[in-house]
Amino acid sequence: MAERSTSLGQRLGPALLDSALAAIIAFALFSLLLGLRTVDNVTGLTLQPRPVLLAVAVGIVFFGRLLLNLFVWHAEYPLTVPFAKLFSRAPFERRDLMVLGGTALAAAIALAASFIFGSAGVELVAASVLAFLGVGIVRRAIVQFFPDLPYARIFTIGGIAFAVLFPICAYLLDKAFGLGLHLRYMFDLSILVLTYVMLGWGLNIVVGLAGLLDLGYVAFYAVGAYTFALLATHFGLGFWICLPIAGAAAALWGVILGFPVLRLRGDYLAIVTLAFGEIVRIVLLNWTEVTNGPNGISGIPNPTFFGLPFTVRGDVTFAGFFGIKYDPLQGMIFLYYVILALAFLTNFVTLKLRRLPIGRAWEALREDQIACKSLGINTTITKLTAFAIGAMFGGLAGSFFATRQGFISPESFTFIESAIILAIVVLGGMGSQLGVAIAAVVMVGGFEALRHTEGLQSIFGHGFDPALYRMLLFGIAMVGIMVWRPRGLIGTRSPTIVLDEARPIDADLVREGRA
């Protein structure tokens, strides 16, 4: 890299040149695909030019790159520094505070102006900036005044407490004070989030701990869902009996699919698991006699509370047995606790297994397969157990999915689903349990938030449907975060045991299990 030039004037020339080149490339990329749109017509396809859109796209690339060139990349004092400092423990300088204060002031003025002139788009942006700064300042203040608190533990316990208490508290508060919360929607969303947390933790065993990149995880999810659905609709079996059967079936499939791929490593393993996932989906789609093909299976029963169904009528119902008034939300709260328990089970088993020889072997396998073999670890058994246990949790989550939806079809089990689960694991920092949970909340919550932003519509016009852009943003986030922080957004799971420093091995250390 060339010498860092200091003055803005010296950097302006090269920065302009670089940005112009980027703009030319952007023009080449977007000129046809964005600048011209194919429209269906009576006579066939015709083209509709969109010069404004093209100009905007190229302009964003040019000015974005220019700003980055001038103020971030080659600058002596990159403007991103103060914002990064908010989320670290580094001491602030005077100019850091000036930048932060200036940003806050500008955002506040913009917010005030948007209230007066009524621009929801500006309001959204300004409010997000202020919220970001607020979170950073609060976080920084806490770290500053209580530097030695065990934050990870507080966060974990707080998260668990919130997850356990949330539905009951929300329900009781709503009933007691008549708050009119959208409880149904809230529970639905939190059940969805927890399903992904569980799937993330399940895949984490395979990808994060054992280091085997599985791109077909959704196949086990599908096996679990279809096992339960078929048993329930054909033989009238209940959820609780089918749950272990579905888990076992998925684990069996994990072994069946895992066995042939044992010799493969890295990329080849990934692509074969992807192929298996697609094969399972295509079979489900075409084996109409059993799976009912694309129409799917409907009428899947809900789980019961020790035999008590959550229905209005019936001999003995949940509400009738406990002598309370029937409310459809009771069934949802129960579903919430079922998936919460399943997710905790996944986490608990993972944490326990990690302390057992098999868990250590997984991590050893992830770090170095050849060294692992040389130490006498049976890599076949190690890989197969990782596949089987990961698949089992996928299957359990699958049967929960089937019972919650009441309807399943092959459409729910596409490759994209595998990619989303994988993204949760990767962005959470492969192997970190807390990271995976946070990533699931952020990803699924973020997806959902996109559905409800009127602010975005006011920026892009009324024809703008944010849901269309979900997958695009998802892909961009996947690439961006991976490039920016390859080891994950939240943190990374380092090997469970490491030697901190070289020291003579004595009896005490051996007893502690650290040598």
Next chain:
Amino acid sequence: MAYFLQQLINGIALGSIYGLIAIGYTMVYGIIGMINFAHGDIFMVGAFIALILFLALISLGVTMIPLALLIVLVLAMLLTAVWGWTVERLAYRPLRESFRLAPLITAIGMSIVLQNFVQVAQGARVKPLQPVVTGGYTLFEESGFTVTLSNIQILIVVTTLVLMTVFWLIITRTALGRAQRACEQDRLMASLSGVNVDRTISLTFVLGASLAAVAGLLYLLYYGVIDFYIGFIAGIKAFTAAVFGGIGSLPGAMLGGLVIGLIETFWSAYFTIEYKDVAAFSMLAIVLIFFPTGLLGRPEVEKV
């Protein structure tokens, strides 16, 4: 017999398209050892660029078909090459020294980005194009079944053969080809002997993408309809072809493409068409598990 011969012709045409895509996989895997998962979507982008160019030429009044084909071919190759270059620059180059699976994950992300970008920019519906290359020859007739060889099939095979020859010459005779083979063997040693490794890798992506653009154009001409999702399945099949032929080997990719194309065509003709993708995917699993070095590949020695 006539039916078989017809399927053979169809299979060779389809296999040529797979072979052209497979070359992109095989070159990239050979040089940096990663599966460029987004390559199938580069093929899809190439097909869309070709479609839009055709429509633009029609509205500009260019009616001479050979001229239009030539313009579309050259422009589509150029513009798709820019896409290939950009994908490498944004998603793979920053991760070159990262852990092995990192670029594969960004490649999956890039594949999702490309698919959804095209979907958002051009709409999710299937895009038809009226037949550009029509006509053909009736070879012979047997018990009421005519075997035909259409002009588009001839065009596909001839274009593929010409491009294969050109690329074979590039790899074996030019400085770029030498640099590529040097990077393939030992990247550090190549850079010590004055090969610009980053530039060589970029050019590999450019070459692969331009061939994918040709495949996209031929696919568009052959089938007449495209949508934003064609890259996924075609990409996996082409990757299978690359592995089957022996990863890193150019003639191997072509051979593998032909084999996969023939298997798919015969499977659809004699068994069930619903399961033709299952046949291709099973083929992939079987090949990777039992012949990971492929037909023309060298065994990969794992060093500690």
